[in-house]
Amino acid sequence: MSALDIAAAVRSGERSAADVVDEYLARIDARDGELNAFNLVLAEEARAAAAAVDATVAAGDDPGPLAGVPVALKDNMCTRGVATTCSSKILEGWQPPYDATVVERLAAAGAVAVGKTNLDEFAMGSSTENSAFGPTRNPLDVDRVPGGSSGGSAAAVAAGLAAISLGSDTGGSIRQPAAFCGVVGMKPTYGAVSRYGLIAFGSSLDQIGPFSTSVADSAAVLEVIGGHDPLDSTSIDAPTFDLQAVLDRGVEGLRIGILRELSGGPDSVEGITSDVQDRAAAAAAALEAAGASVQEVSVPSATLGLSAYYLVAPAEASSNLSRFDGVRFGLRIDAPTTGEMMTATRTAGFGTEVKRRIMLGTYALSAGYYDAFYGKALKVRTLMLAEFATAYEQVDLLLTPTAPTTAFPLGERTADPMTMYVNDVCTIPSNLTGHPGISVPFGVGDDGMPVGVQLLGPALSEPTIYQAAAVLEEVAP
Amino acid sequence: MTGLHEPTLPAEWELVVGLEVHVELATQTKLFCGCANEFSTEPNTNVCPTCLGLPGSLPVMNETVVDFAMRLGRALGCSIHPSVMARKNYFYPDMAKDFQTTQYDQPTNRDGELALADGTVVGIERAHIEEDAGKTTHVGGGGRINDATYSLVDYNRAGVPLVEIVSHPDIRTVEHAKAYVSELRDILLAIAVSDAKMEEGSMRVDANVSVRPVGSSELRTRCELKNINSIRSLGRAIEYEACRHVDLYESDEAPRQETRHWDEDGGRSTAGRSKEDADDYRYFQEPDLVPLTPTPEQVAAIDGAMPVLPAARRARLGELSAVADDVVATVVERCQDALALGAIEAGADADKVLTRIQNDLAVDDWSAVTGQTLATLVQMESGGELSATQAKQVLADMAAGNHGGDPKSIAEARGFEAMESDALETLIDQLINDNPDEWFRFTSDDEGDRKKMQGFFTGQIMKATKGQADGRAVAELLSRKSAG
Structure with a gap:
């Protein structure tokens, strides 16, 4: 049952929110022992929230557009009085004294938070294996990863443990797990959704977005969580999106570009498997058949994205994660001096991948290395913005595979960080440019696992993206 | 410690001083959050997720701070520039985020000057916006971070808006250094952006001090003096430090570039943090804030509203x-x-x-x-x-x-009526008549006697008139009568 169907049933009184929530909590109970999608299930809180929604309906008041819809929250979004861990030992015992803006907006829309979902520690990873609380498994094949870093949120929706969920996407952390789990995942334009209360990884790249089983649900959630927030200075002061209204407009006359450098063909980055290439090509053909024009477009700097990203994101992370020092919150390992206490706390509290990125980022910002590393990465960002701007003069949207492969087996890539990092080669460019991107399921690969196709557009092109995504969803095999 | 000998700089050496002045801006709220910017005796009461640096919190620029900073910049003749905030990364318990948000290579105000009363002009390199840290109290041990039993941190001051005014090393005398700070304080009060009280810490002066032989134009190794709490203290600290440098050079040694702590009671500076593990602050642009882009109209409005300095x-x-x-x-x-x-x-x-x-x-x-x-x-x-x-x-x-x-x-x-001079004269004649010996001594050549007796007669007159007589008129009359 889609989120919009649930909301319609609850709003009309046909079904109680309490009944809906009980159904989802029962499924979590039955399935999550195996999947480990949730760090924390909020059964009591969810029942209380559902009862409040039912009371609103009974009183004849408007319970909101997402009334009674069970939502799962990635565990890097602050929830007042409820543990928020980033799947890290270093936040042990910490309960934020405030709600993230998105959490407030969902609650105000009547959605019911059923739990906090697992992630790669501090959202650093592409498989949800870097979690202090153990890996999340892919509900479609429990021996495979769900992708990451928002693997818990993707798995929860794919397994029906939540109707919708929120993830955060710094280099593909919504879109890649959506592709791996066969659900819809949207990374909005940077600044379209408030980051207030999202525990930062790479501040200039992070963006919150929804997972859902349908494009329409995704649009409905983005309408609720999007819009200006005075608490986030990078939040765009623009009218909220009107997305559900454009879903039936079709793609007649839309210009779609195949992004040459991320297509698997000549001049492309390597590693995109042929079954994934085929599905992306089939998606382009389907859009053409539905009335869009399709052409190949070149953005040469797209191949530099991965290198630039692995300087910018760790650099910002090295600074963002400094505050986890044992002084004010979370884990503290006592030691004779303040400096030794900080070192001991950070040594015990952070996992290997987080430490690796803090070191990478610290190095990239160091005196004498800044220009060669961080400074150069900023230049790549500027170049990419210019080249994508040129591309969007030729086409309305770009189409690429979401990830180079389908979901891989657990443990397959943990030994070599580089094989893990290339997972994000197709998604990273839009984080560096701040542009929106959506992943829509489009058939399966040779291994029977889902393939995701990604639609990219310029800043604030969400309506066009949803318009095309709705067509892709309809014609998908 | 006025009894101690204050050292003075030998004539063949010249002082070279640049001052860094941190000023707390008197805004209603802090730099990046809505917490009250006010002194509170109860620790950790003016705090929120943002100024505590809690995970997930974000800064929002206080526009009044930018306005105050530009007002100060214009009062110092600075040019106003588009700017970005940067992060200065270092670990310290009272720096909530373990980085300070400050302006680095793109400050709002650049290239100004401050004219002292005697016409001396001191160049201003920059006046930039930054946030203050909390306050740490180290308990036990020597009261310093490394040997304390435990430390307490009060974050009420964390995120209080500061402007740091950096002068060029143009100051050549202790008097000029003191005059610079005094003049700067007067300007801050005149433009109403700070209460500028050194004793209470709302104006904090660090002095970069070096010396060189008179006639030389080199810039030698400087030391940064901190913990200077008054203008008088500034003068003593600079004088002491300069003499320390001279002593080192004259015994074929040299000062090390370091931060030094001024000990007002001991009248000396002591080595602070060692610079051996040279700080690398890994500055980079603050991604959570947007660039500041003041318009010519804003600058014109500030200039138009500038009070006479x-x-x-x-x-x-x-x-x-x-x-x-x-x-x-x-x-x-x-x-x-x-x-x-x-x-x-x-x-x-x-x-x-x-x-x-x-x-x-x-x-x-x-x-x-x-x-x-x-x-x-x-x-x-x-x-x-x-x-x-x-x-x-x-x-x-x-x-x-x-x-x-x-x-x-x-x-x-109050019943004040000035005495008519006739009445006053009558009274004086009466007194002369009643006190012939005193009058004789008043008219004598003995300067001491004359002064003493002037006091006597004036006192008698004031007593008789209950203080209503005009002292000057009395003196005039006494003088006239003794001459005549």
């Missing part, structure tokens, strides 16, 4: 009067120059107005005194209606707002 105000009073410079300086510093100008405009003698204000209006609230009433008071005194002592008392009543602040009503209520 202390130097110009002193010059104006200086043109109108012949009193000493320090009298004018005091009146301007207390922002009583508008009052003085009002009284002068209303016809009172400029010198008398300024002297009366400087001597007798050192009070917190003098809002009940107007130019007109002050002029009336001064004229009453000049015309002999009031003695100097009476005028002082009447002014105190005026400041307190008694009798509507009207000097005539106050004088009447």
Whole structure:
């Protein structure tokens, strides 16, 4: 049952929110022992929230557009009085004294938070294996990863443990797990959704977005969580999106570009498997058949994205994660001096991948290395913005595979960080440019696992993206 | 420690000083959050997720801070530039995020200058916006972070807006360093962006000190002096540090570049943090804030609303009067120059107005005194209606707002009536008659005796008139009678 169907049933009184929530909590109970999608299930809180929604309906008041819809929250979004861990030992015992803006907006829309979902520690990873609380498994094949870093949120929706969920996407952390789990995942334009209360990884790249089983649900959630927030200075002061209204407009006359450098063909980055290439090509053909024009477009700097990203994101992370020092919150390992206490706390509290990125980022910002590393990465960002701007003069949207492969087996890539990092080669460019991107399921690969196709557009092109995504969803095999 | 010998710099050495002044801006709220920017005795009460650096919190720029900073920049003749905030990364428990948000290579204000009263011009390199840290108290051990038993952190001050004003190393004398800080404080008060109290820490001065042989233009190794809590202390610290450098050079040693802690009680500086593990602050642009892009219209509005600055105000009073410079300086510093100008405009003698204000209006609230009433008071005194002592008392009543602040009503209520000079003369003749020995000594050539007896006669007259006689008229009459 889609989120919009649930909301319609609850709003009309046909079904109680309490009944809906009980159904989802029962499924979590039955399935999550195996999947480990949730760090924390909020059964009591969810029942209380559902009862409040039912009371609103009974009183004849408007319970909101997402009334009674069970939502799962990635565990890097602050929830007042409820543990928020980033799947890290270093936040042990910490309960934020405030709600993230998105959490407030969902609650105000009547959605019911059923739990906090697992992630790669501090959202650093592409498989949800870097979690202090153990890996999340892919509900479609429990021996495979769900992708990451928002693997818990993707798995929860794919397994029906939540109707919708929120993830955060710094280099593909919504879109890649959506592709791996066969659900819809949207990374909005940077600044379209408030980051207030999202525990930062790479501040200039992070963006919150929804997972859902349908494009329409995704649009409905983005309408609720999007819009200006005075608490986030990078939040765009623009009218909220009107997305559900454009879903039936079709793609007649839309210009779609195949992004040459991320297509698997000549001049492309390597590693995109042929079954994934085929599905992306089939998606382009389907859009053409539905009335869009399709052409190949070149953005040469797209191949530099991965290198630039692995300087910018760790650099910002090295600074963002400094505050986890044992002084004010979370884990503290006592030691004779303040400096030794900080070192001991950070040594015990952070996992290997987080430490690796803090070191990478610290190095990239160091005196004498800044220009060669961080400074150069900023230049790549500027170049990419210019080249994508040129591309969007030729086409309305770009189409690429979401990830180079389908979901891989657990443990397959943990030994070599580089094989893990290339997972994000197709998604990273839009984080560096701040542009929106959506992943829509489009058939399966040779291994029977889902393939995701990604639609990219310029800043604030969400309506066009949803318009095309709705067509892709309809014609998908 | 006035009993101790204060060292002085040998004549063949020249002082080279640059000052870094941190000023707390007097805004309602902090730099990046809505917490009150006010002193609180209860620790950790003016705090929120943002100034505590809690995970997920974000900064939002306080626009008043930017306005105040630009106002200060323009008052110092700086040019205003588009700017970005940067992160200065270092671990310290009172720096909530373990980085300070500050302006680095793109400050708002650049290239200004500050003219001292004697005409010396000190270049201003920059005046940039940054946030303050919390306050750490180390308990036990030596009271320093490395040997304390435990430390307490109060984050009330975390995120308080600061402007750091960095001068060029243009200062060559201790007096100029003190004058620079004093002038800067007067400007801050005049443009109302800070209460600028060194003793309370809302204005903090660090001095970069080095020396060089007279005639040389080199810049030698400098030391940064911290913990200077008053202008007097600044002078002592610079003098001490310069002499320390000279001593080192003269014994074929050299100072090390380091931060040093001024010990006011001990009258010396001690080595602070060692620079061996050289700090690398890994500055980069703050991604959570957007660039500041002041428009020419904003700058024009600031210039248009700029009050007349202390130097110009002193010059104006200086043109109108012949009193000493320090009298004018005091009146301007207390922002009583508008009052003085009002009284002068209303016809009172400029010198008398300024002297009366400087001597007798050192009070917190003098809002009940107007130019007109002050002029009336001064004229009453000049015309002999009031003695100097009476005028002082009447002014105190005026400041307190008694009798509507009207000097005539106050004088009447107090029963002050200046003695007619005839009556005064009669009284003096009577006293001379009654005290022939004292009068003889007054008229003698012995200067000491004459002074003593002048005091005697004046005292007797004041006693007889209950203080209503005009001291000057008495002195004049006594002198005339002894001559005649």
